Amino acid sequence: MAIEVSPLPLPRSADPSKFTEFGREVKGVNPGTLTPEEFKEIEQLLYKHSALLFRNTDLTPEQQYALTKAFDPTADSYGHGNNKTGETKKSILHPDLKTIPHVPQVQLIGNGTVYNHEGLAEAKLKHPSHTTFHKTRVSEEDEARGVTRFYRWHIDAALYDLSPPRVTTLYGISIPKGSKQVCRYDDDTGDELEVPLGTTAFVSGKTMFDILPSEFKSLAVRSRVKYMPHPYIWMTPAHAKSTGLGIETEGLEAPMDELPPWEESKVKVFPVLWKNPVTGNLHFEVHPCGVCELFVDPLPQGAKREGALYPDGAHITDLGTVRDTLYKMQRPAIAPSLVYPHDWHEKDLFLFHNRGVLHSVVGAFKPDQVRAFHQCNLAASDDPVGPNAEDVKKWA
Structure with a gap:
């Protein structure tokens, strides 16, 4: 069966004219067992469209690591260094990540307590919340009504010593369902965005x-x-x-x-x-x-x-x-009409060009809402390339 691609389903808030090239759903191929020829096609699609979605995918941590590594074959360490985030208790990333013991390049992220998972007897996961990081926060009353915020727009990268990963892969294992939330910008613009519970939001760097x-x-x-x-x-x-x-x-x-x-x-x-x-x-x-x-x-x-x-x-x-x-x-570029908020389903595999987009965790979960994802990105074998002389001449 040939590889098939179709545009990602956009929310009503999105401006379709700004998403003509961004994002594709891929069918007709198993991302965990790609042939070299299939991978080359997937690689080209990712760099062209910045994000690829595979639905209903069965993927082991070993397969996810192998797929991620295929984009940068000499890379081998998790994007922040294997086990480094867990050891660095002062890091803002410390509560968010748990390392899969037998594949340290893959991290377990989510919310709630997960038991007997890939060699982890018990993993207490914490979904990042704007309430602990922003200067201001939405009121508890608004939060109870489903009002939330973007947590932190970012690139997956250590930003010190290690080079930014080329690609990040996210695999949804357990996805709690709930009512949609309203992501409020609270910056005097009046901007707000309706989002699925626990969405990951993306914007195009292009x-x-x-x-x-x-x-x-x-x-x-x-x-x-x-x-x-x-x-x-x-x-x-x-x-x-x-x-x-x-x-x-x-x-x-x-x-x-x-x-x-x-x-x-x-x-x-x-x-x-x-x-x-x-x-x-x-x-x-x-x-x-x-x-x-x-x-x-x-x-x-x-x-x-x-x-x-x-x-x-x-x-x-x-x-x-x-x-x-x-x-x-x-x-x-983070205006509501330019944001793609992904609506997660179990067994979704989402690949994104980490050197081509910015993304943010969004929303909040209750402690008893268990959410589990596998995340993989690898510190790259090289640093990003910037504009060349012709680019400077064209745009300066």
């Missing part, structure tokens, strides 16, 4: 760049961001914005002298735009919570200077300015 006005396109194509060493420990005491898109600047981050030992050579500096290896498109890929500095190259010779931002280049070290600049550039 769209994030495409919709920018010309002055921000020019800034993006000329810029690089520097991430803090051990950023998930650094950000833990701080508070996120109500949209989940970055951190409020309140001076609450962990002091540098309280971070674990670190080396300057392992600090990550990445382009703001990452080049798709198949399409050549530029994707705006910044994890706003971990950024501390912004480097801007000057305009290339002959570029129009009128209206340009930082035409002579800049090295921006003021944290508030860095965050405000990135927020202005990224916030338009």
